[in-house]
Every structure is written in structure tokens, then in C-alpha cells.
Amino acid sequence: MNVNDIQTALRQSDIDAWLFYDHHHRDPIAYRVLGLREDLLVTRRWFYLIPAQGEPVKLVHRIELGHLDSLPGSRREYSAWQELQQNLKEIVSPFTRVAMQYSPNNIIPYIGLVDAGTVELVRSFGVTPVTSADLVAQFEATWTEDQIRSHFEARDAIDSITAEAFREIGRRVRNGGTNEFEMMQWILEAFSREGLTSDGEVPIVGVNAHSGDPHYEPTAAKSLPIKEGDFVLLDIWARKQRPDAVYYDITWTGFVGPSPSDRHREIFNIVTGARDAAVATVKDAVAAGRKIAGWEVDDAARGYIQKTGYGRQFVHRTGHSIGTHVHANGTNMDNLETKDERQILPNSCFSVEPGIYLPEFGVRSEVDVLVRPGSAEVTGKIQREIVII
Numbered sequence: 001m002n003v004n005d006i007q008t009a010l011r012q013s014d015i016d017a018w019l020f021y022d023h024h025h026r027d028p029i030a031y032r033v034l035g036l037r038e039d040l041l042v043t044r045r046w047f048y049l050i051p052a053q054g055e056p057v058k059l060v061h062r063i064e065l066g067h068l069d070s071l072p073g074s075r076r077e078y079s080a081w082q083e084l085q086q087n088l089k090e091i092v093s094p095f096t097r098v099a100m101q102y103s104p105n106n107i108i109p110y111i112g113l114v115d116a117g118t119v120e121l122v123r124s125f126g127v128t129p130v131t132s133a134d135l136v137a138q139f140e141a142t143w144t145e146d147q148i149r150s151h152f153e154a155r156d157a158i159d160s161i162t163a164e165a166f167r168e169i170g171r172r173v174r175n176g177g178t179n180e181f182e183m184m185q186w187i188l189e190a191f192s193r194e195g196l197t198s199d200g201e202v203p204i205v206g207v208n209a210h211s212g213d214p215h216y217e218p219t220a221a222k223s224l225p226i227k228e229g230d231f232v233l234l235d236i237w238a239r240k241q242r243p244d245a246v247y248y249d250i251t252w253t254g255f256v257g258p259s260p261s262d263r264h265r266e267i268f269n270i271v272t273g274a275r276d277a278a279v280a281t282v283k284d285a286v287a288a289g290r291k292i293a294g295w296e297v298d299d300a301a302r303g304y305i306q307k308t309g310y311g312r313q314f315v316h317r318t319g320h321s322i323g324t325h326v327h328a329n330g331t332n333m334d335n336l337e338t339k340d341e342r343q344i345l346p347n348s349c350f351s352v353e354p355g356i357y358l359p360e361f362g363v364r365s366e367v368d369v370l371v372r373p374g375s376a377e378v379t380g381k382i383q384r385e386i387v388i389i
Contacts, residue, residue: 001035003050003072009138010052015130016095019122020048027101027113029329033139040067045084048073049091049098057091059084089125098122099132107338108133110329133342141321141330142347147246148370151349154239154248155368155380157194161187162236166254169226170389173256180205181223187236196238201326204235204251211253212362214316214355230256231264231361232389237326247326249351250380251366254387264363267310267356268386271363274304274354278318278333279378282344282352282369286376294319294340294350297333301354310356319351322368346373 010018020030023045031038034048044061048068051057056073065077076091078084092098102119103112111133119129143151165187172178183205191198206216207224211233218224226232237249255264278301285292298318305314317337321330331342333350344350353366367378 001033001071003056006050006135006139007052009135010050010099013099013134014097015052015099015135016097017049017051017092018099018132018135019092019129020050021100021114021118022046026115029101029111029113029136029140033136034071036068036070042067047088047091051095059087059091085121088121092122092127093125095127097128097130099135100129101132101136102129103131103133108340108342109338110332111136137321137330137342137345137348141323141328142345143246143323143349144244144347147244147324148347150240150242150245151248151368151370151379154196154245157196158236158238158248158250159381161190161194162234162250162252164190165234165236166232166252166387166389169232169254169256173226173228173389177225177227179223179225180207180210180218181220183226184218187234191238195241197241198238198326201237203237204233206233206235206362207231208361209359212357212359214357214362214364226256228257231260232256233362233364235364235366239324239326244324246324246349247322248380249322249326249366249368251353251364252383252387253363253365254389256389258388260386260388264361264386267358267361267363268365270305270308270310271354271356272365272383274301274314274318275352275365275367277301277304278352278354279367279369279376282371283376286344286371286374289374291343293343294331294333295335297344297352298335298340301333301352302336305354305356313356313358314354315357316355318354319369322349322351344371346371349379 047059049057058068058075062077062079076087101113106112187203207230210216232254235251239245239247278297281300301318317334319333321328330348332340334340349370355364370379
């Protein structure tokens with residue numbers, strides 16, 4: 001956590017201060033942005049205010065005095081609730097606009113972590129709470145050069161694992177058979193060999209109707225066999241097993257047999273066309289130096305699919321922020337579930353993954369887009385044809 005960087009960002013955003021607050025680990029963003037230990041025993045409320053200029057201020061309970069000792073700034077203490085409110089009033093009253101993990105109308109729920117009562121309390125002091133959404137994106141979802149390198153390391157391993165997984169499905173189908181769960185386990189074993197982790201989450205191996213379930217998870221008790229004539233979706237994400245490594249996240253589809261059906265090809269071509277339209281929207285805006293928000297990228301993909309008559313079968317956002325968590329707290333490519341008006345920032349990464357989900361099968365095509373100053377790129381291989389397994 002660099003106070004000077006945060007203060008610079010506050011001044012550039014015309015925000016007077018950023019107020020962090022937590023009680024019982026309700027706000028994990030605060031811990032990550034401030035660099036606090038996430039295993040702290042937090043049974044009482046704490047506040048930490050970083051002004052656009054001047055010294056930060058801590059407010060902590062007397063039985064948990066040391067919780068913010070790792071952070072710079074002066075300290076205030078409280079025990080009684082009246083004392084807490086008086087101290088907080090004195091801390092925030094000099095300011096007009098104070099950022100908090102708050103989202104007006106809860107439009108971006110990933111940011112809306114401060115309870116309504118605390119927002120009301122701050123507002124009662126004559127202060128206007130404003131959303132910290134863009135600040136969070138800047139300080140939690142932009143990557144260092146080391147993180148960018150870790151993404152490409154994960155890419156090299158996962159692109160190879162994905163290609164080999166399709167080949168392994170073919171070998172097993174023709175030599176005794178396999179099922180979704182067995183192939184999921186095969187992928188997890190490959191992660192282990194390559195020094196990758198998915199932090200307890202499992203890849204998706206979905207066959208036929210299960211490929212039409214965006215969040216399907218195979219289990220030993222609920223797993224379809226994979227056989228000749230089946231349509232297969234693989235959604236694979238992981239990162240290198242080291243601190244601050246970031247994710248690589250892709251989805252590819254294949255067909256077990258010599259030739260997928262015309263229906264498979266039709267849906268695949270629509271989905272990949274939408275994917276390419278979204279990527280082009282990002283690339284063109286970044287190259288032109290034009291600011292672009294997440295909702296605009298979603299509109300590009302969604303508009304493409306809607307023109308084909310399958311808009312109602314595209315049931316999720318176009319993409320999500322990627323970081324040390326596969327779903328990070330930067331800008332999402334979304335104008336469906338939320339209207340994400342946050343700007344896409346340099347050195348941030350996100351997925352582009354439109355999909356069409358039918359009762360008999362579904363197609364999703366997912367790539368990762370890394371934005372740099374002046375340019376944007378798809379970081380891995382781009383699927384152009386259904387994989388023939």
C-alpha cells in the first residue's frame with residue numbers, strides 16, 4: 001500500500017478522501033488494498049481515512065488497538081458507541097466528498113460492501129459518500145510487470161493442457177471410455193504437475209446439455225459419459241502457485257467424431273463472431289486513446305448475438321475482471337447483470353466470453369484481453385474452429 005499513490009489518485013478523481021471501514025471482515029477489498037493481514041481477529045469496527053492531502057487517520061477500538069499499526073498515520077481510540085461516532089464525525093467532517101466501498105443503487109454489488117447504516121452515519125455528518133469503484137479497480141485490478149509475466153506463464157501451461165485434454169478425451173473414448181468427472185480430475189492433476197492452482201475451484205468439463213449450463217460442475221455422483229458424437233466444453237482457469245500470481249482463464253469447445261453438426265457450427269460461429277466484435281471494440285478504443293467502459297464491450301458482443309435472434313440465450317455478462325482471483329474487482333464487461341460504467345484501465349486484464357446456451361448444448365468462447373498503455377491484446381490462442389476430437 002502506497003499512500004502517496006492513493007493520494008495522487010484521489011486528487012486526480014476530485015475526491016477529498018478515501019474512508020476504509022471493516023467489521024468482522026465484511027470488506028476484503030480493504031485488506032487487500034491496504035496490505036493488512038487477512039487473518040486478523042476483527043471483533044470491533046475500525047476505520048482508516050486517507051485524505052487527498054495530509055496525514056491518514058486511524059480509528060480503532062481499545063481492545064484491538066494494534067490492528068492498524070502497520071499503516072501510517074495518527075491514531076484515535078474509542079470504546080463507547082458515542083465515542084466512536086464523535087471521533088468519526090471529527091475525522092470526516094473536514095471533507096465534502098469521501099470515497100467508500102459503496103455503489104449507488106448497488107449497481108456494482110462487488111463494490112457495495114459497506115452497510116447502509118454506516119453510509120447513513122457518514123452522510124449525517126454533512127459528508128457526501130461517493131463510490132470507490134474506480135479507485136478499487138486502479139489499486140486492486142491493475143497488474144505489475146511481474147504479474148503480467150505470471151499470466152503468460154500460466155497461459156503457456158494452460159493452452160498446452162487444454163489441447164492435450166481434448167486429445168486425452170479422444171484416446172479414452174476409443175479405449176474404454178471416460179466421463180466428465182474423470183477428465184476434470186485429469187486437468188487438476190495436470191495443474192499440479194505444472195505448478196498451477198485454481199484455489200480450490202474446479203474446471204468445467206461439460207458434455208451436450210451440461211455444456212449449456214454456464215456454471216456446471218461435474219461430480220463423481222453426477223457426471224455424464226463422454227462418447228462418440230458428443231459436444232464437449234472445457235472451461236479452464238488457473239494461476240502459478242506463488243504469491244501475487246494472476247489467472248489465465250479460457251473456454252474452448254470440441255466434438256467427438258469426424259464432423260460436428262451444422263447446428264453446432266452455426267452457434268459456434270455466432271459466438272466467436274460476438275467475441276471478436278467485443279475484442280475489436282476494445283482494441284480500437286485503446287489504440288485511438290478513447291476511454292472505454294465495461295458496458296460498451298458487453299454491448300458489442302450482445303448486440304452481435306441479438307441480431308441473430310439468440311439474445312435471450314446469452315444469459316450472462318460478456319466478461320469479468322481477472323487478477324489474483326479469477327473474478328477480480330476491476331471493470332467487468334457488463335451491461336446485463338449490472339451497468340459497469342468503470343473505465344478499462346491500462347495494465348488490467350479481463351475475459352471476453354460470450355455464450356449461447358440451448359437445451360441440447362451450449363457454446364462459450366473465452367479469451368483474455370490485456371490492456372496496455374496505447375494497445376490491447378488477446379493473450380492466448382484464439383479458437384477459430386470447433387476442435388475435432
